Amino acid sequence: MKEKEHLWVKTTTATANNKKFLFIAKNENIEPDFNSFADGMQYINEIIHNYSDIYCCVIESDKSVYNKLLAKCCEAQGITVRKTKSLQSEIDTIVRGCQRQKQVRQTNYKKGTSGYKKIFPHITTDDDDSDSEKAIDDMIFMDLMDDDF
Amino acid sequence: MAKEILIPQGTYTVGVDFPEGTYVFDSEKNDGTFDLFKNDKEQSNPYFNLDSDHGYKCRIELKNGDRFVLDVQVKVTKAEMISFE
Incomplete structure (x- = not known):
């Protein structure tokens, strides 16, 4: 999908933790104005329909009328x-969040340490297998569309 | 060709989340209502049935501070100026 320079919005997508994010900046x-907003909305709708799995739309907010209307739409x-x-x-926050999850999964605990035993929360899921391990390794995968950011 | 946007049902405040101007609202064959609350409370509140059997598309001038409520998704186009020349 080709970015259009005449639009009032710039977009990029990123996949993190197996969830696709659509970032929209002004x-x-x-x-x-109304006409350029309509063009921008049409473009965003195309992206949303082409990527049916978009989980979250992140908008660089300002107090403009069109920005709020964009969020509603x-x-x-x-x-x-x-x-x-x-x-x-x-x-950065999204990527850091994914990295933190990865670090928790890779922590090694020593047995037989004297004194108090520290208890860390251990999160397990039903899909703790090699496939999911690989998925976590691939968790952070950015596919910038046009290097707009 | 006139540009158009689809806006979802909900409450909008002109100047806050909808731009000031003159527009045509069209619910595109879905029955719906457009209820407008003018900034000046003493003014009457226009109320339109959109595309019901005896209804019509709604062409209206919206000014900052006005508020309107839609109970259905509508297509909005910027109204063209009428020339009397």
Whole structure:
């Protein structure tokens, strides 16, 4: 899918923890009006329909009317909308969250240590097998569309 | 060709989550209502049946502070200016 420079939004997708995120930022070069908003919405709808598995839509929020209308229109399509002041920090947070989960899974405990025994929460899932281990290794997979960010 | 957007049902405040201007609202053969609350409470509240048997598309000027409620998804287009020349 080709990014369109004339749109008032810029988009990129990322997959983290087997969930696909759609990031939407404002194109600073274009001040939205109704017509450009309509073009942008059409483009976003195409992305949502092409990637049927989008879990969450992250919008770089400002107080503009069109930004709020955009959030409403995305929510209406059954997609969770998260607003953030800094899209880059949100991307970092998502990636860091995945890395933290990975570290918990890789912690090795020593047996027979004297004194108090520390008890760590141990999370197991039904799909704790080699496939899921591989899936976790592949958990962070970013597929930037047009290097807009 | 006129640009159009689909907006979901819900409550909108003009100037906050919907831009000021003159628009045509069309529920596209689905029965629905458009209920407008003007900023000035003494004004009457226009109420439209959208595409019901005896209804019509709604063309209305929206100003900042107005609030409208939709009970169905509608197609919205920017209304063209009417010229009397």
